[in-house]
Amino acid sequence: MRSPAAWVGPGLLAVLVLTPLRLWLEASLIGHMLVQIPLLVLAGVLIARSLPEAWRVWAGRLDIYGLLGLLLVLFVVVYWLLPRNLDAAVLEAGAGWMKIVTLVLLAGIPLGLTAHRLPLLVRGVLWVKGTAMFFVMGWLYREAPDRLCNAYLLGEQLVLGNLMLGLGAVSLAAILALLVFGPPGRHRREAPDESLDQSRLSQAL
Template sequence: MRNAPFRRFCESHATRLQITPLHRLQGWGLLAIMLWLPGLGGALKQSMLTHMGVQVSLLVVAGYGLGRALLAHSPEYLETARRHRWSLMLIAVFTLMVWMLPRLLDLAVDRHEVDLLKVLSLVLCAGLPLAWAWPQLPVVTQGVLHLEALATLWRMGWLYLDSPSRLCLSYGLADQHSLGQGLMAAGLVYALWLAFTVLRGQAVPLQTPHVNTPLPRMH
């Protein structure tokens, strides 16, 4: 066939460009570094909405991707994740709650060492533990955590909208209200996604293990 050489060329290069777990580790790590560097990181910290709503969220996503890639690269860590799933989940939740405090956002803007601590903790103490613990949790626990995350988005959004004074000294009242509106909108999208998932009859968790149990023989 006339296209056979071209097809062989494409297949050989596709094999060479195959993304491995090590490539994913490097990619997620590069994303975290880019979010911290003064260029992109400094631009995202100009607004309260992009600071908490974009940079903080993307750092958690980078940590989650890093954690999944690490498990794919080193499957021996899977047993550790299963054994310590509750501790890992508590660490992730506590870290996320800490970086939703307005005072810490101020410190991250004013002091470089606090900003570096923010990046490292959100990647390594929030996103990565979440990636390791979440698939190991029972379905009911995952559902409860989904509802709690939704309620937290709306609580924080209402707090930023309703407060008559600035909660962050580094940002104006208009920035604070924009963040509140963004959190309320994110909560609405999250609620619609949860409702859509439930109505489709699928499980709410991000990942559930499949277990094939043989049916008992009838004698």
């Protein structure tokens, strides 16, 4: 018998794909980019957690540092975030299903199987780069004079840009807080030189 936790991933996927939620999220640029796509990846991650232990061992042997998984995830997610592919995913049924399949199988599941192996340095670089990307993309969407997606309105593009700038700002604040105050949960009486304690920091990441 599988534990109830094992059904969270498949359940999330089923809700995302088989219910009217899919159309509702895809009807808006923000729902599509910032909610549906991350949730599809998350569903894959959760599914990976409940896969047989042997798979996880096999993935670990194949991808010692989690870099293959990371690369795969980045390429697949970037592919589907290209405006023309967002359009295709909404306007062409085949592309829409391809998006779901690849985001779960080639992004979410590899991420769930290998992400915990990523070295601390890579996680740090990812976090900082990701924050920078939020600012860059947010600015691009905010300032674009024309619609980037044929399936979405210009006004939404502006809101999306602002939201991404906001998320970037939150992420930047978190980085600064981590640098200034150290990882959360650290006891105040501990010596300052422990603020870079590897395991704590990697927990925070």
